[in-house]
Structures are given as C-alpha cells and as structure tokens.
Amino acid sequence: MIQIFITGGTLDKRYNELNGELDFPETQLPAMLKQARCTAEIDLQLLMLKDSLEMTDKDREDIKQSCIASNAQQIIITHGTDTMVATAKHLAESIKDKTIVLVGAMVPYTIKQSDTLFNLGCAITAVQLMPAGVYITMNGKVFDWDKVVKDKQHGEFKVI
Template identity: 55%
Template sequence: MSVRVFVTGGTFDKEYDELTGTLHFDATHLPEMLRRGRCMIDVSVDVLMMIDSLEMKEAHRLQIVQACQAATESQIVITHGTDTMVDTARVLAAELPDKTIVLTGAMVPYAFGSSDGLFNLGSALSFVQTLPPGVYIAMNGRYFTADNVAKNRNVGVFEETVDSSRDAL
C-alpha cells in the first residue's frame, strides 16, 4: 500500500522572515516531518504549489483535482491552508468518489516548533489508510467528512456542522 501526499502550501509550510517580520514560503517541510515522525509507510510526496489558501483560485483547485485523478494511488493526503480547506475538500468530493483523500494542515507553522502540523500529518496518514473512499479533513486527532465540517475561527478548530456524537477512531 502506497500513499501519495500532495503539498499545496498553507501555514504548514510557512517560514518567518526575521528581517521583514512576514511569513513566506521556501520549501516544504514534509520530508523532514516524515523523517522525524519515523513514518514507516510507503509515501510519495509531490509539491503542487506553495501558496496561502486565501490566494487559492478555481484554477488551483482544478490542478489539485487533476493531480488526484492522475495519481495511481487510491489513498491521498493533501496538505492545505486551513482557511479554504473545506472549499477544496468539497470540490474534491464532487469529482473523486472512488479514492480516499484526507486534507490536513496546521494552525501554527511547522517551523515554529510548537506546531500542530506533525500531529495532524500523522493523523491524516493513519486516517487515509483506514477510512473508506471519500474526502475528509483531519485536524487535531479528529476526522470530518467534506460535507459536514467548518472551521470555527473564534476558537481555531474544525467542527462538524451537523451535531453528531461520532468522534475520530
């Protein structure tokens, strides 16, 4: 079993520029994260783009859909910015019903050291191997279906949009 990981940017991969005080993209942290997490599954990583999800347009989402369609793997993890992750998940769900796709991200950049990114990546890799075909978001040890999730910006977490007692595995 092999898992494909597509990188799209987002807070996950942002770096801090001490001179300008801004966040920017350099290179993905995924290979280092997989190494530090001692990942023992066969994972292929492809960088599709390195952008903030607030800058993501329809053409970017189409690029993600096409990459998922072209992937030979049926299990795919996508790193994505949290601001528009739900939008991308819903586009993917409409186009790719036969693959298991899990989107994940981070609220704090991995480079900051106190990031939730490593935990979220590990959760996403586990969920993608165990969930049935469909599109999911994995954050903070929980998974959500693409049609039943929203980012609660007031508390900085993802929540189900319909009341349910189902928790992560």
C-alpha cells in the same frame, strides 16, 4: 503507497527573519516525515506553495486533476485551513473511488508548539483506514468534508 500532494498552507510556512513575515521558501514535508519517523510508503509531489486564501479555482482544478491522474488510492493533500473545505468540495464532486484526506495546521511546523506533526500523523493514519471519500483531519479528528467548519474564534475544526 500514499500520495501526498503539497499545496502550502500554514503547516509549510516559515518565519522570515528579514521581513518578519511567514513565507514559503520550500516545503518542510520531508523534514516532518523524518522527524515523525514515518515508515509508511509515501510519495511526495509539490503542486504549489500557497496560502489557501490565495488559491484560485484553477488551483483547485489542478489539485483535482492531480488526484485523478494519480495511481494511488490513498491521497493526502496538505492545505491551508481557511479554504480547505472549498477544495474538499471541489474534489468530492467528481472523485468517488479514492480516499482523500486534506490536512493543515494552525501553527507552522518551524514554530514551537506546532500542531503540524500531530495533524500529519492523523492524516497518514486516516487515509489508510477510511473508506473511499473526501475527509478533513484536524485537531485529532477525522471529519466528512461536508460536515465540518473552521471555528476561527477557537482555532479549531468542528462538526456542523
């Protein structure tokens, strides 16, 4: 079984027609998995719905404790891209026996041309194939958490 911990990020944002902003009225993960026709055994757990720039050290600790407490050996964490590497570092410092993949998107699921389904599919595949460790998957690639950076100028993740 694959455990998906939902924390928010762009992939789960929705356009609010009333104020013109992106917000989090609810998670979109069940709809994403249905649209992707994913048949992997997955358990979803909502931890929070936050923009990663608003994540605190306590939020990262809560994510880590959820990973430790989970019976699953394969864990995906949906996460905003701006602080994804910081959360991955926090997890990697103390979790060595599970495969953890952080995934996000540059364009929300509910907006046309979103990269969400592609990135989520990559994460679901990666978590089943990679050995124990902490990874980030974006742009069709799987990165070691400590060898990746978000290139904000080009809107993609790159090896450092």
